[in-house]
Amino acid sequence: MADADRIPGFNTLAVHAGAKPDPTTGARATPIYQTTSFVFDDVEHAASLFGLQAFGNIYTRIGNPTNAVLEERVAALEGGTAALAVASGHAAQVIVMQTLLMPGDEFIASKKLYGGSINQFNHAFKSFGWNVVWADPDDISTFEAAVSPKTKAIFIESIANPGGVITDIEAIGAVARKAGVPLIVDNTLATPYLCKPIEYGADIVIHSLTKFLGGHGNSIGGIIVDAGSFNWSRDKKYPMLCEPRPEYSGIVLHETFGNFAFAIACRVLGLRDLGPALSPFNAFLISTGIETLPLRMQRHCDNALAVATWLSQRPEVAWVSYPGLTSDKYHALAQKYVPKGAGAVMTVGLKGGFEAGVKLVSNVKLFSHVANIGDTKSLIIHPASTTHKQLSDAQKTQAGAGPDVVRLSIGIEDKEDIIADLELGLTAK
Ligand SMILES: *Cc1c(COP(=O)(O)O)cnc(C)c1O
DSSP: OOOTTOOOOHHHHHHHTTOOOOTTTOOSSOOOOOOSBOOOSSHHHHHHHHTTSSOOOOBTTTOOHHHHHHHHHHHHHHTOSEEEEESOHHHHHHHHHHHHOOTTOEEEEESSSOHHHHHIIIIIHHHTTOEEEEEOTTOTHHHHHHOOTTEEEEEEESEETTTTEEOOHHHHHHHHHHHTOOEEEEOTTTHHHHOOGGGGTOSEEEEETTTTTTOSSOOOOEEEEEOSOOOTTSSSOOHHHHSOBGGGTTBOHHHHHGGGHHHHHIIIIIIHHHOOOOOHHHHHHHHHHHTTHHHHHHHHHHHHHHHHHHHTTOTTEEEEEOTTSTTSTTHHHHHHHOTTOOOSEEEEEETTHHHHHHHHHHHOSSSEEOSOOOOSSOEEEOGGGTTTTTSOHHHHHHTTOOTTEEEEEOOSSOHHHHHHHHHHHHHOO
């Protein structure tokens, strides 16, 4: 029987969510609304937009119709109530924390994170008075032990960059609920195609859109997804959400906007005042990229598993960290959280140490030596000499980026060509 109320599947949402033919021109692709500002109907209309009594476009720093398509699309794919696109993954992290924390507050973070996030939390965030307390995702009790009356949030990555760590989202979500704080999950490496953290207790999901969601290595962007699950008013711990806002004639955002209040607060306080807006041109490129996310991610995963299996049998290789391998420490967690595949990113330990890492990155030809992941193209980097260079040796090893470690982001080329290129690099004299 035909069902007009059918909920579309993931592939359909990736292509259509948030978008429709342009009502004015009929354009089928989403137009790039390359404008800074939007004309008000009249004075009353302007006043209602500024007072948050009506939704509408004012100025592209606060919102833009091209960006809105991207926001609705990612919110739909993650199963959230609303989303806010911003200029980068790091900008998303700043806005989330600025909405949750006051100077002197703390947040707990997994110590297995993207190197840039470790730096941001240890340095920039400390200068804002937001104090990170590190915990070990392999030992959930360290998260429990880190909770204090000042804790305002817990931050983890679903698949951690670059270590190939799968984080037990559900177990850490239970710690967050007990502590009465939201769980923030950086889902960049998994994407909602592989894992939807909200189903496991995440209250806020963030992404670097720069990676697999955009998918083509052509634009920097970030996004914040509100799960709509957290009660911001319960313990009166989040003044941005549960206290009258003088900026908006005393309205209380959680009272007014309910289960999408966090996304609204990030937009009308965070993005409005801090300013890292996403260019509509980048939003267009990233939304277009998302249309093929399911196809690309499956190919990324299938290729990565073939490469990891091949590498694990090579004499030059000491170990391969890829949760898709049945022998991997995180394989059981991978089967639970990312059953369709363990993503495209893996780390490889070379028997020849630092020199062997340098030799490999210098002799591959198909792979590009870049500080990025999540491109259609295969990418390689030696974190110890690049992305993780700022960290101490102990921090490097802790983050899974010791001197012998090479990180691969496997692209969507033919897997035979990817493997042949790695063989060239490994056997070069
Ligand atoms: C790249 C990345 C970020 C930072 O995103 P930018 O878009 O580069 O600012 C954050 N988290 C993870 C897991 C990443 O891979």
